[in-house]
Amino acid sequence: MRMSKPILLSTPHMGDRELEFIKAAFDTNWIAPVGPHVDAFEQEFCQATGAGYAAAVSSGTAALHLALRLIGVEPGDEVFCSTLTFVATANPITYLGGIPTFIDSDRNSWNMNPELLRLALENRDRIGKLPKAVVVVHLYGQSADIDPILKVCNQYDIPLIEDAAEGLGATYKGRSPGTFGRIGIYSFNGNKIITTSGGGMLVSDNPELVARARFLATQARDPAPHYQHSEVGYNYRLSNVLAGIGRAQLSVLPDRVAARRRNFEIYQAALGKLPGIKFMPEAAFGRATRWLTCLTIDPQAFGADREQVRTSLAEQQIETRPVWKPLHLQPVFADCETIGGTVAEDLFARGLCLPSGSNLTTEDLARVIDAITAVHHQLCKTRTPAFIS
Numbered sequence: 001m002r003m004s005k006p007i008l009l010s011t012p013h014m015g016d017r018e019l020e021f022i023k024a025a026f027d028t029n030w031i032a033p034v035g036p037h038v039d040a041f042e043q044e045f046c047q048a049t050g051a052g053y054a055a056a057v058s059s060g061t062a063a064l065h066l067a068l069r070l071i072g073v074e075p076g077d078e079v080f081c082s083t084l085t086f087v088a089t090a091n092p093i094t095y096l097g098g099i100p101t102f103i104d105s106d107r108n109s110w111n112m113n114p115e116l117l118r119l120a121l122e123n124r125d126r127i128g129k130l131p132k133a134v135v136v137v138h139l140y141g142q143s144a145d146i147d148p149i150l151k152v153c154n155q156y157d158i159p160l161i162e163d164a165a166e167g168l169g170a171t172y173k174g175r176s177p178g179t180f181g182r183i184g185i186y187s188f189n190g191n192k193i194i195t196t197s198g199g200g201m202l203v204s205d206n207p208e209l210v211a212r213a214r215f216l217a218t219q220a221r222d223p224a225p226h227y228q229h230s231e232v233g234y235n236y237r238l239s240n241v242l243a244g245i246g247r248a249q250l251s252v253l254p255d256r257v258a259a260r261r262r263n264f265e266i267y268q269a270a271l272g273k274l275p276g277i278k279f280m281p282e283a284a285f286g287r288a289t290r291w292l293t294c295l296t297i298d299p300q301a302f303g304a305d306r307e308q309v310r311t312s313l314a315e316q317q318i319e320t321r322p323v324w325k326p327l328h329l330q331p332v333f334a335d336c337e338t339i340g341g342t343v344a345e346d347l348f349a350r351g352l353c354l355p356s357g358s359n360l361t362t363e364d365l366a367r368v369i370d371a372i373t374a375v376h377h378q379l380c381k382t383r384t385p386a387f388i389s
């Protein structure tokens with residue numbers, strides 16, 4: 001078989017200026033988890049997103065851990081959390097001894113269903129068992145429906161944490177997801193829309209929260225010349241070298257959004273007319289980045305199911321992934337409570353994420369499109385005679 005070049009799901013896409021920023025860090029010997037790039041990256045991130053204050057940290061997971069700690073999550077505390085997401089959304093809840101309860105998605109945005117959240121909080125209020133916090137995810141480059149979620153959180157005085165690791169560059173009613181709740185977090189992992197290889201950001205409109213995030217992220221050092229500590233901290237700050245990469249990446253974010261949206265449009269134009277294929281909807285309240293192009297496959301109409309498509313593409317060196325396995329189906333969270341769940345289960349059963357990097361070529365996209373179209377035609381053909389006879 002002819003070996004073709006692998007096409008991956010989402011790979012780093014460097015611009016022209018990253019090395020310049022790295023060189024500046026080297027030239028000034030700021031090879032440390034503090035420095036001018038870190039400060040500038042935080043300021044530029046606030047300008048780009050409209051966030052009030054920001055602290056650059058070593059990962060999105062670290063940012064979430066800090067966020068939950070800042071909210072005061074303690075052992076035994078319950079935290080409501082989107083179920084359709086990557087495991088990193090919920091893991092930090094358990095780092096603090098908290099217990100996640102999972103909330104299903106809506107079909108409009110694939111994100112947390114605000115009505116389910118409202119009903120759940122109403123029920124919990126009645127029995128006097130409100131959760132300590134709500135963690136909402138902005139999935140695959142699309143914002144959740146924040147207004148009704150925030151409204152009901154405010155009504156019961158429950159802090160909202162936004163996991164915008166996949167939501168950077170999107171909008172909700174013209175503003176950046178991640179900047180609405182008490183605290184928002186972002187990720188610059190290698191597969192995200194912009195990357196520092198690894199990194200994250202915590203944002204809030206409350207300067208004291210962000211100052212305390214920085215304090216906890218640098219081992220919680222008391223102001224004393226000797227090393228003195230009154231509480232347990234972490235080593236979570238972002239390297240000045242990586243912050244330099246982040247500054248260059250942030251400057252090309254609009255281009256990255258445009259390229260990923262263009263991928264989506266090309267996929268949709270070519271595959272949208274195949275029977276049984278439906279693309280992740282773009283909710284009317286905002287603009288998605290299409291960080292990943294996601295679709296669902298109805299096996300009856302399409303003639304093949306999601307796994308048949310995925311494995312056939314894998315044989316041709318094309319990487320695709322099922323939509324996130326809902327956290328309430330994960331063995332590690334088997335004991336947790338779930339509110340709803342069937343929408344996320346269906347999206348997981350039928351959903352597929354296509355190669356979506358901003359550095360894909362038109363030829364790459366054509367290869368993916370041809371491969372998916374071929375699965376449809378082949379399997380329909382082999383089915384037809386049996387169907388007729």
Ligand SMILES: *Cc1c(COP(=O)(O)O)cnc(C)c1O
Binds near residue numbers: 059060085
């Ligand atoms: C990537 C991701 C995270 C974690 O970010 P890291 O920087 O990899 O720690 C958290 N939540 C979601 C939804 C993510 O996609």
